[in-house]
Amino acid sequence: MRILVTGGTGFVGGAVVAQLLKDGFGPSLLLLVRARTSGDGLARVCAAMDRFRVAPVHRLTLTEANIVCGDLAQPVTFEDDPRMRRVTHVIHAGAIASFSAHPQLDAVNVSGTLALARAVAASPVLERFVHVGTAMACGDSLSGLVPESHELALADHQVVAYTASKAEAERRLRREWPGLPLVIARPSIVVGHTRLGCEPSGSIFWMFRMVQLLGAFTCSLDDRLDVVPVDFCADALIDLAFLPRLRHDLYHVSAGEGSARTIREIEAALARARGVAPLGERFRHIGEADIDRLTPALARELGRGNSRLMAKALRRYGAFAALDYIFDNRRLLGEGTPPPPPVTDYLGVCVRTSESTSVAEQMAWDFK
Template sequence: MRLLLTGATGFVGGAVAAALAGRDLLASTVFLVRAATPAEGARRVSANLARFGVETAITPDQVVLGDLTEPQAFAAAPGLDGLTQVIHCAALATFSTNPAIWAHNVDGTLALARAVHARSPGLRRWVQVGTAMCCGPGLPSPVAESWEAGRDEEAHLVPYTRSKIAAELALRELPGFPLVVARPSIVVGHSRLGCAPSPSIFWVLRMAFALERFTCSPAERIDIIPSDWCGEALVSLALAPRLAHDLYHLSAGGRSNRFDEIDVAYAQASGREPVLPRYQQVAVDELRSLVPLFEQRLGRVNRLLILRALTLYGAFAQLNYVFDNQRLLAEGVPPPPPFADYLAACVRSSEHVPMTEQMAADFK
């Protein structure tokens, strides 16, 4: 086995690297890393593994230097020879309108796939990590795994989800390409380490509880999974001898917690009363009315950034989606722990981190 992992310096990719370490497979893994030298790339991967509690040194010869926006940099890299599996986590994962999104997530992904396919004729599986939210609005919940959902470019709420499904559809057109698409739902924290590896998304909940207002109703379910479970599921999909499908949701499904259950768990973890008696559900177009509360409840913040963030995440939350995960469970992957079960770890690991610092992970 020779596996290529991209995005190992990020959140989901770091969780995959940690899962590979837990299976003693790091020595059989090479990493595509954006760095000046292989030694620098190895240090970056090792440092990210440490955030996931894995103390090990990646060696420079395990690093393939490459930037997805500059595909010529890795087109001739010898590290792409002889690969048997690829887990492609690398992406410009942002809800901002970063102009590099398409070049990175679509053009760069396709260039890497073509290079790997040409250089590694024995490639058995390419696991493309997408997002379940690429399905677009207006679907019944639970949302089924489908190649049809999300094709309408105008229906996407942000460029990121549009780019992710565009990459999947383009990869699917490559002749003989062993594609399997994995679409995680909302990845928040780590089931043991909380937000120590990354505070991504958790700040949205902090904000909602501080403001005592958001776009969810108390009875709506929020489909959240921990990064470590997500990493283990991706490795399982990559290594399985056979798979029944080429598209999977990595989601909580029937284990998704209701908003009021999350409220109770958050209150217990933070030593506060639940906000539910005071909570108000608001529509997305009403979020602007909360601006006067921002500094009162959240401290010194960038009002425009907070409003933009709430509007974007509020629109996704308002979809009220749970994602069907029966295909993944049928492959023998155990279900994820409910978010409420590990929320306390997220609170403990992030309560002293400024809100704006947490938000930086999602607004590149």
């Protein structure tokens, strides 16, 4: 067995590698990492594994032989590596996951994904290619429970260029590589870790903190958020890579009807964990136009906050929250993956592990 993981230095891919190491798969791993040398690549992965608190006994099973120095934007760096021809399983979590307009979005998320498919399609022993997409690539024109469907929004209904690139990657993978043993996994919103809170990454958690401080957001208290912890996401991706037979070729990795929570419930859990009174009816449902007016004071309250960046983030994430989407996860649960814990169950760990990090610092996870 040879398992190729991309994105192992990141949040989702890092959680996958951490779990595979704990499960004893270290010697079978092949990790595509941006690095000049295998030694540098190994050091980068090890630093990520430290954030996931992987015990040295597991981490030390990784050596330079596990590293493929490669950049998805430059397929020449990995496509001719003979190890690609012996890959049995792929979990492709490497991508530019930024809401900002990044000049390499298409080169990495679309062309890089297709180049990776081309490289491993040449492996006669390839059993499964799990492509990590994003549930939000469904666009902004749906409502309520979003089904697990290959239909995805076209560019004019995408919320940001990043989701458009993820939708395009899925479409082209299916069109150009029909013989690939492809399974598409679409996580919803990944926040924190059930035991490590925000230690591996503060991604998106800072937004919860900011909304509470602001006491307002561009959605209502009764809108629901579909959030999953990264360890659940990693376990689900590993299930999808290794279950011998799957009923479908597309899955949401999401909270679904059973585990999604309202903004009201999330805010109350956050308040409990911080030992402050919940906002409850003091919460204000504001319009986008109010954001620019409110953020300078918020930035001052947060010390070194960048008011313009905060306003931009509030607008972007507010637009997602106001969609009130729940991503149907019955397919995944039907494969035997246990339901995810609701975000309200582990928010306390996220609060504790964020205590010494300011909101402005935590934002850097998503604005690299």
